[in-house]
Amino acid sequence: MLSPLLLALGLLASPLGVHSFTAPRKIGAKISNSVTLDYGTFNGLTNETSKVIYFRGIPFADPPVGDLRWKAAVSPPTAHLGNVDATQFANACIPTTQTGSASGFSEDCLYGNVNIPLGTKTTEKLPVMVWFYGGGFQSGSTDAAPPDFILDSTAEPMIFVSFAYRLGQFGFLGGSKLNADGLLNAGLHDQRIALGWVQKYIQNFGGDPTQVTIWGQSAGAGSVMFHVRLFHAAMGDSPPLTFTPLFNESYVEDIFDKVASSAGCDPQAADAMSCLRSVSSDVLATAGSVTIAAQTSTLYPFAPVFDQTFINMRPIEAFNSGKFAQIPLLFGSNTNDGAMWGSKIPNPIANTSMPNATLDTVYNFLQGQYFHLTRKSFDQAVAQFYPLDSANGSFSLLGQQMYGELRYICTAVMITSAGANNEAAGKAYQYRYDNPHLGSNHAADLDAFYKPNKRSANDADQALFETMRKYWSSFVTGLKPVVKKGSVSWKPIVNGTGSPRLLLNPSQIAIEDDSTLDSLIQRCNFWHSIGDQLGA
Known part of the structure; x- marks a missing residue:
């Protein structure tokens, strides 16, 4: 078994190696909107306007x-499916906000979408982009990522693939009972199995299994950090x-107990898992939403857990030790990644948008x-790196800056800096989106990739989106x-300080000055020095 190292980008280099891009394209028959695999024939949809064939x-x-x-998904499907209509998206996986049945959602949700350029030939071996959606491991769907704009912008042809994975209590329930009779991090395993599907079948769609790049946003980007192979x-x-x-640990066991109890099962009973497998999807969906509602200070109670097998090293340790995939990387963040989160907390003592908010609230x-974050470490962060006056005296803005950097911005810095420090790795590129x-x-x-034509976007926005x-x-x-x-030549990072970083702004695309990163690096180093408290 490959060591699942990875965490945080836990990625080991693909055993297939890096493909040469100078090899000539082979000539073969054009792929129609019907592709036959060993378990069925999938009849897709041809769009002559976008020049894309969709297999959904x-x-x-x-x-x-x-x-x-809560078991490993069985892939490929065990039954022969015959002729399958692949013109429509399948039902999305049930999100944690759902209570009971809802149209368009189902527990039966392990489906993918393959989108190829019109005219692709069977032996063409096109590069492949695999997309995993975000949503905090608790929501998200593949139909929110239309491939048309990306495929239209690429200078060289490629294939765009997206996959669903189990969410919330269906994909990220933890606890000792489930560990003994089930699969922890089932949603991550779904993704791993999907990547295996790409390796086995993408050639049937004109793709090259040795040229697979995995991409995600938010939880999808976090997912990238927990995989080890099948892409380069x-x-x-x-x-x-x-x-x-x-x-x-008690935090996880408490969530398991709440889900089980809400589903009508005794969490302490020997047959707790059998009971949970016997209830309907509706009952389990409701149990998840009830559990979420009880976690009044936490945004995402359902998320990957440290199972010591699939995830056997946390991100900060992996990157600090250099134990991550030696592959090319492109990661970045948004200027205001931390905005609005503190206002979503139901518990008023943790909602930073409240008029009576204080440092205690933050x-x-x-x-x-x-x-496990201690008050001592929080106070140290405020005293040394986040004085209130730096946020114009606003506790809401202070929480925004601290959370945005801790959770997102510093993670992009960490990943790309570690890649630059590893001489055997490929090039690492970092960006900051600022609009x-x-x-x-x-x-x-x-918006740049999936919704560039929104009405509020002006010409400068459109030009930025096309460049991105x-x-x-x-x-x-x-x-x-x-x-x-x-456009600006995007330089790879040349040292372990996250520099250079590309600024993506509608008024200018430019390499940021190193001085803009100096203080950020100090703040990031502080957060990463207390990784044990962050559980990361």
């Missing part, structure tokens, strides 16, 4: 229901440093996300983010 809702595993709930490059937008507790907010016009909050950068799509797609097709005409 392809099952990559048996439904993870009944006895397969990695990208991540706003990668989160998540609290990753031991699978059986601490309660951060401690709600990082269970004063449309906003630079968490996930705002996804070209940078990202060229990294997939050539391992270097480049725009052939009229």
Whole structure:
């Protein structure tokens, strides 16, 4: 078994090696909108306008229901499926906010989508981009990531693939009972199995299994940090440093108990798991939403746990020790990645937008996300790195800056800096998305890839979006983010300080001055020095 190292980008280099991009394309028959695999024939949809053939809702595993709930997904599907209509997206995985049945969602949700350029030939061996959605491991779906804009912007042809994975209590329930009779981090295992599906079947769609780049945003970028193989490059937008507790510590056991009790099962009973597998999807969905509602100071109670097998090293330790994949990296963050989160907390003593907020409120907010964070460390951070006057006296802005850097911004710095320090690794590139016009909050950068035609976007925004799509797609097709005409040369990081970093702003695309990163690096170093308290 490969050592699942990885955490934080836990990525080991693909055993398949790096493919040469100078090899000529082979000539073969053009792929139609019907592709036959060994378990079915999938009939997709051809769009003559976008020049894309869509194969949607392809099952990559048996439904993870009944006895397969909290078990490793079985891939490929065990039954021959015959002729399958692959023109529509499948049901999305059930999010934690859902109570009971809802149209468009199902526990039977392990499906993927393969999107290929019109005219792709069977033997063409195109590079492959694999996308995993974000949503805090508690929500998200593949239909929110239309491939048309990226495929239209790429200078060289490539394939865009996306996969669903189990969420919330269905994919990230922990506890000793589940460990003894089930699979911890089932959602991450779904992703690993999906990547295996790519290795086995992508050639049928004209793709090259040795040229797979994995990409995700937020929880999707965090997912990239927990995989070890099956791709040769990695990208991540706003990668989160998540609290990753031991699978059986009290914090996790308490969540298990609440889910089980809410589902009508005795969490202490010997048959607790059998009971949980016997309840309906509706009952379990409701149990998850009830559990979420009870965690009034925590944004994402359901997330990966430290299972000591799939995840056997936490991110900070992995990057500090150099134990991560030696592959090309492209990671970055948004200027205001920490905005608005503190206002979403139901508990008023941890909601930083309350008019009577204090430093206590900010601490309660951060401690709600990082269970072991001590008040002493928080006070030290404020005294040395985050004085209140730096946030214009606003406790809301202070919480925003601390959380944004701790969770997202410093994680991108850590990943790319570690990549630059590893001489055997490929090049590492870092960016900062900053858009004063449309906003630079968490996930705002996804407009460039999936919603560039929103009404509020002006010409400068559109030009920035097009450049970003070209940078990202060229990294997939050539391992270097480049725009052939009229844009800044994106330089790789040359040392362990996260520099240079590319500023992506509609008024200018430029390499940021090193001085802009100096104080940030000091703050990041502080957070990473208390990794034991962050559970990361």
